[in-house]
Amino acid sequence: MHEVSIAQSLLKIAVDNCKKEGYKGIEIIKVKIGRASGIMPDALSFAFDAVKIGTIAKKATLTIDAIPVTGFCEGCKSSFTVEEAYVLSCPQCGDLSIRIETGHELHIYEMDVF
Amino acid sequence: MKVKVVSHILEANDRIAAENRKLFKESGVYVINLMSAPGAGKTSLIEKTILELSGKSKIGVIEGDIAGSDDARRIANLHIPVVQINTGGACHLDANMISEVLGDLPLNNLDLLIIENVGNLVCPAEFKVGENIKVMLLSIAEGDDKPLKYPLMFQESSALILNKMDLLPYTNASIEKIRKNSLSLNPKLKIFEVSCRTGEGIGKWVKWLQSLIK
Numbered sequence: 001m002h003e004v005s006i007a008q009s010l011l012k013i014a015v016d017n018c019k020k021e022g023y024k025g026i027e028i029i030k031v032k033i034g035r036a037s038g039i040m041p042d043a044l045s046f047a048f049d050a051v052k053i054g055t056i057a058k059k060a061t062l063t064i065d066a067i068p069v070t071g072f073c074e075g076c077k078s079s080f081t082v083e084e085a086y087v088l089s090c091p092q093c094g095d096l097s098i099r100i101e102t103g104h105e106l107h108i109y110e111m112d113v114f
Numbered sequence: 115m116k117v118k119v120v121s122h123i124l125e126a127n128d129r130i131a132a133e134n135r136k137l138f139k140e141s142g143v144y145v146i147n148l149m150s151a152p153g154a155g156k157t158s159l160i161e162k163t164i165l166e167l168s169g170k171s172k173i174g175v176i177e178g179d180i181a182g183s184d185d186a187r188r189i190a191n192l193h194i195p196v197v198q199i200n201t202g203g204a205c206h207l208d209a210n211m212i213s214e215v216l217g218d219l220p221l222n223n224l225d226l227l228i229i230e231n232v233g234n235l236v237c238p239a240e241f242k243v244g245e246n247i248k249v250m251l252l253s254i255a256e257g258d259d260k261p262l263k264y265p266l267m268f269q270e271s272s273a274l275i276l277n278k279m280d281l282l283p284y285t286n287a288s289i290e291k292i293r294k295n296s297l298s299l300n301p302k303l304k305i306f307e308v309s310c311r312t313g314e315g316i317g318k319w320v321k322w323l324q325s326l327i328k
Contacts, residue, residue, distance in 0.1 A: 002205055002237035010123045017119045031123065038240055038266055086265045088298050096298065106123045113117050 006039060007047035010108050015055055018113050026057040028112040034067045034105035035085045041066055060111075069103030127241055130209035134216065134244025141221035143174075144327045145229065147207075147243055149267060150251035152233030155277040157185045158310035159251055160228050164192050166320040171225040171327055176215060178207040178232045185230065195219055206237035209244060225327050235264040239271075247272040247326070254278050258287040261295040268296050273304040275319060280309040 014029050029048075033039050041064045048062045070081045075095025082091055085103075089096050122128070138145050150156050157177075164173055175196040177185040186198035197215045199207060212229065219227070229245060231238040239248070250271040252260055255278055261268050268274065274296055276289065289307065296303055304322060308315035 002240065005127075005204070005206075005208065005241075006123055009126055012126065013119065013121050013123065017117065017121075021117060023115070023117075036266075038236065086262075086299075088262075088295075108119055108121050108123055111117050111119060113115050 003039060003043040003047040004051065006106070007044060007051045011048065011051050011055065011057060013108055014057055014060075014111055018056060018111065021113070023113040024056065026060040026111055026113050028061055028063055029057065029108060030063045030065070030110040032065045032067050032105040032107045032109055034103040035069050036100070036103035037106045038085075039106065067102050067105045069100065071098050071100045071103075073098045124241070127209045130213050131242035131244045134209055134213055137216065137221065138227070138244060138246075141224070143221050143224045143227050145227045145245045146323075147229045147231060147238070147245035147248045148251065149231045149235075149238045149248060149271070150233060150253075151235045151256060154233070154251045154253040154256065155310050156230050156233070156251055157188055159275065159277065159308070160189060160230060161192065162308075162310050162313065162316045163228070163320055163323070164189070164194055166316055167226070167324070171324070172223055173226045173228065174219045174221070174224045176207075176212065176219070176227065176229045178211070178230055180204070180232060195224070201232060205232055205234045206241050207231050207243055208241045212243045226323075235260070235267055239267040239269075249273045249275065251275045251277055252292070253281075254287045254289070254292075255281050255285050256287075257285075258289075258291040258295075261292060261299055265299050268299045268303065271300070271303060273306065273319075273322070275306045275308055277308055277310055279307050279314060280312050 018026050045062055052058050068081050072079050073090035073095055074097040076093040080091050090098050148156050173194055175189045177198045180201055183198045186196045189196040197218045199211050248271045250267055306319040
């Protein structure tokens with residue numbers, strides 16, 4: 001449900017930046033969404049299509065890069081990538097001293113404007 | 115034409131949360147953001163906490179609900195300043211909703227502000243409102259599988275209060291499993307076992323809370 005709040009926030013950032021730079025409209029907005037951010041990409045796309053109506057981003061498409069959860073294990077000194085949204089212990093050796101490196105992203109990073 | 119905009123999507127919320135935080139600090143009020151599923155006992159815990167701190171700390175409460183003001187009425191009966199926020203459908207409180215009602219509370223006269231978030235184990239964990247700490251309530255009747263099903267809330271919280279301990283004999287919940295999985299998600303989590311109905315364990319929680327307010 002809170003994907004609507006996230007869609008409104010990202011739309012505001014995009015529209016404000018576009019206007020500030022003097023452009024008329026937005027074609028593409030690119031975001032990075034980590035698997036552990038709690039955001040469902042499909043729900044975000046759906047919410048975005050609803051909130052963009054009537055704005056200078058009304059024809060914009062949202063491109064979502066899903067970032068996997070990756071980390072480093074201090075136990076076996078190796079990096080790992082997992083499919084799940086959360087990881088509690090090293091998938092290789094089971095050690096608990098792991099450091100999560102990616103997967104919590106919630107960033108807008110680029111737009112195509114005209 | 116491509117434009118680089120490297121920006122965190124919740125930046126606007128985080129900025130307002132930081133303003134709220136600053137105002138709380140200047141007013142000398144300690145703020146907790148209380149989160150749980152619906153029916154876990156947030157309002158009951160607030161009532162017990164108010165009674166336990168009666169005459170010791172000055173408390174204010176913000177009640178967040180999708181609709182209705184039953185909770186605010188319960189708190190007002192204890193002669194505590196309270197504001198009800200109705201989110202009108204939104205599943206969480208955000209920093210701006212809090213900012214808008216702060217003028218209705220005597221912040222300079224408070225030691226502790228308890229913000230009761232909307233009952234939900236997912237979204238409230240993602241929105242800062244300007245709190246010092248997040249506290250999570252889990253009633254044991256909800257089951258011992260919740261830490262691994264809703265990990266973010268357990269990771270974001272400083273304290274986990276296990277409520278309805280008096281019902282333990284009637285459930286299949288394992289306190290040991292809840293403890294083990296919660297601590298593996300968040301090794302610094304403080305865990306309290308309470309029953310708002312019998313009053314068991316409330317003293318320990320309030321003592322810990324008092325140590326933070328001072």
